[in-house]
Amino acid sequence: RSTLFPYTTLFRSLADDFGIMVYNNPWFAGYELTEREIKMLVEEGVVDSIKCAHGEVDRVHNLKVSCGDTLTIMYGHDYNMIEGLFAGADGILTGFPAVFPKFTRMIYETCAVKKDVDGGREMIARLKPFLDFFYTYKTNDPHWLEIYKYCLNYQIGYAGVPRLPLGAVRPEAAKLIDGILKEMEDLL
Numbered sequence: 001r002s003t004l005f006p007y008t009t010l011f012r013s014l015a016d017d018f019g020i021m022v023y024n025n026p027w028f029a030g031y032e033l034t035e036r037e038i039k040m041l042v043e044e045g046v047v048d049s050i051k052c053a054h055g056e057v058d059r060v061h062n063l064k065v066s067c068g069d070t071l072t073i074m075y076g077h078d079y080n081m082i083e084g085l086f087a088g089a090d091g092i093l094t095g096f097p098a099v100f101p102k103f104t105r106m107i108y109e110t111c112a113v114k115k116d117v118d119g120g121r122e123m124i125a126r127l128k129p130f131l132d133f134f135y136t137y138k139t140n141d142p143h144w145l146e147i148y149k150y151c152l153n154y155q156i157g158y159a160g161v162p163r164l165p166l167g168a169v170r171p172e173a174a175k176l177i178d179g180i181l182k183e184m185e186d187l188l
Helices: 008-015 035-043 058-070 081-086 101-113 117-136 144-156 171-183
Strands: 021-024 049-052 072-075
Touching: 021 035, 035 058, 049 058, 058 072, 072 081, 081 101, 081 117, 101 117, 117 144, 117 171, 144 171
Parallel strands: 021 049, 049 072
Antiparallel strands: none
16 A cells, blocks of 8 residues: 555545545646556545546546446536546536536436437537637636626526625626527527
8 A cells, every 4th residue: 555645645544434536636636646546546445436627538538447437437627528428437527517407417418328429519519609608718707607607697597696706797798698598598
């Protein structure tokens, strides 16, 4: 049981109390577990699931080959959802299920259950205007959370606005989002 990185001891101590899903996101966690480290923790029974949030779907495939069904893999990026599912992810764990639950379920069923590549491409094509807007505004104006809250407000009436220092989207952005969501209403 070699320690490949300093937090494996912490994971091991927590594993006795509850199952661990690793949030493998180098941007937010400051470290990304390697395939070897994850496999070691899975074999020891320390980790049973992972959110792959690095955007590179080949890592999903590699982990499925290394760990098989002993590791539940959730794909954690809003883009490349179909690629993550076709690479072997067991599900999607992003902001999309909270904001677009019907669409996310449809994507999962199309790609993971039916294995319908063309159907998955068609669904992502329908989502492309939203993704283009969402990633164009990665400059944080509006912030991604403001966009998601606005989408919830559009669908359910009023879900509020994010806490300060964020707030409501500006009227010009709201108008753009309204047009995009109107085109995808059957997916909402």
